[in-house]
Amino acid sequence: MTPGRRIAVVSDIHYASPGETARAGFEQRVITSPLLRWLARQYRHHLWMRDPLVHNHLIDQFLAHAADADAVVANGDYSCDSAFVGVSDPAACESARICLERLRTAFPDRTRSVLGDHELGKMSLFGGQGGPRLASWRVAVDTLRLEPFWRWEWDRFVLFGVTSTLLALPVFEPEILPEERAEWRALREQHLDDIRANLRALATDQRIVLFCHDPTALPFLWREGVVRACIDRIALTIIGHLHTPLVFRLSRILAGMPRVRFLGNTARRLSEALHQARLWRPFRVRLCPSLAGCELLKDGGFGWLELDPASAGTARLKTTSIPATPVSSL
Ligand SMILES: [Fe+2]
Numbered sequence: 001m002t003p004g005r006r007i008a009v010v011s012d013i014h015y016a017s018p019g020e021t022a023r024a025g026f027e028q029r030v031i032t033s034p035l036l037r038w039l040a041r042q043y044r045h046h047l048w049m050r051d052p053l054v055h056n057h058l059i060d061q062f063l064a065h066a067a068d069a070d071a072v073v074a075n076g077d078y079s080c081d082s083a084f085v086g087v088s089d090p091a092a093c094e095s096a097r098i099c100l101e102r103l104r105t106a107f108p109d110r111t112r113s114v115l116g117d118h119e120l121g122k123m124s125l126f127g128g129q130g131g132p133r134l135a136s137w138r139v140a141v142d143t144l145r146l147e148p149f150w151r152w153e154w155d156r157f158v159l160f161g162v163t164s165t166l167l168a169l170p171v172f173e174p175e176i177l178p179e180e181r182a183e184w185r186a187l188r189e190q191h192l193d194d195i196r197a198n199l200r201a202l203a204t205d206q207r208i209v210l211f212c213h214d215p216t217a218l219p220f221l222w223r224e225g226v227v228r229a230c231i232d233r234i235a236l237t238i239i240g241h242l243h244t245p246l247v248f249r250l251s252r253i254l255a256g257m258p259r260v261r262f263l264g265n266t267a268r269r270l271s272e273a274l275h276q277a278r279l280w281r282p283f284r285v286r287l288c289p290s291l292a293g294c295e296l297l298k299d300g301g302f303g304w305l306e307l308d309p310a311s312a313g314t315a316r317l318k319t320t321s322i323p324a325t326p327v328s329s330l
């Protein structure tokens with residue numbers, strides 16, 4: 001009998017290289033309105049994350065806790081993206097490089113890594129700076145060796161890693177440089193072709209575990225007939241990006257809300273994601289929290305994906321917390 005497998009899943013590590021650590025206050029600096037700056041500071045201080053640059057120790061704690069895992073999957077967002085343009089920024093690239101190297105060294109040939117939105121660049125939450133850049137795509141794929149699409153077989157389970165920013169490109173288009181739009185669309189088509197071909201090639205008894213950083217991508221996958229045809233074979237879809245179960249629960253409550261187009265780009269993007277969030281349900285979504293969690297609840301941790309190939313082929317994600325360690329700003 002084939003034994004069960006335990007795969008450690010880690011997401012949103014947001015490592016900070018020395019170059020990023022030196023940019024304390026990077027989010028505040030790009031906000032020109034004093035009122036908005038004050039609101040952003042309150043939100044960061046009390047709810048989301050007081051200082052995004054001081055969590056490097058968490059990767060050590062994760063590696064210690066996950067040492068006996070059969071393998072590791074990292075579900076995106078390796079740097080702090082403090083220039084908002086992804087890993088084409090040398091400091092962000094260095095963060096991601098250190099982070100990925102730590103994982104790959106600890107689990108040689110047993111690590112797979114998903115591309116997150118911050119690898120490619122993401123417009124700042126309140127400041128409207130930055131966005132996805134093709135230069136970051138090239139660095140992510142060529143230098144950091146992040147595969148936009150991957151497939152990994154474990155007994156009767158097939159793990160797939162997809163790139164959410166490509167799949168949800170229509171939502172990100174306003175943040176993309178006009179001269180880069182055609183190439184981004186071509187990359188998206190290629191990505192969809194890879195997904196379609198791999199799903200069609202599955203054997204009838206194979207079960208799928210999908211890794212997708214940002215759930216905004218899932219309604220776009222649902223539009224694909226080949227995805228709908230095998231939706232019952234998706235045992236789990238593991239997302240990251242939301243960082244805390246609190247936001248995941250709120251997303252499900254707000255699923256179906258109207259699109260908001262008059263409060264700026266971030267409100268537009270978030271409301272578009274929530275408008276279609278009912279379509280997350282068929283994918284059997286589970287959240288892998290960020291290592292740090294949110295400031296309000298200190299609910300960070302990581303996940304254990306347990307694969308039992310016996311009988312119906314059960315897959316479960318169990319999340320576990322990492323004990324909080326007091327840190328001070330570097
Ligand atoms: Fe993140």
Ligand SMILES: [Fe+2]
Pocket residue numbers: 077116117118213214240241242
């Ligand atoms: Fe993210």
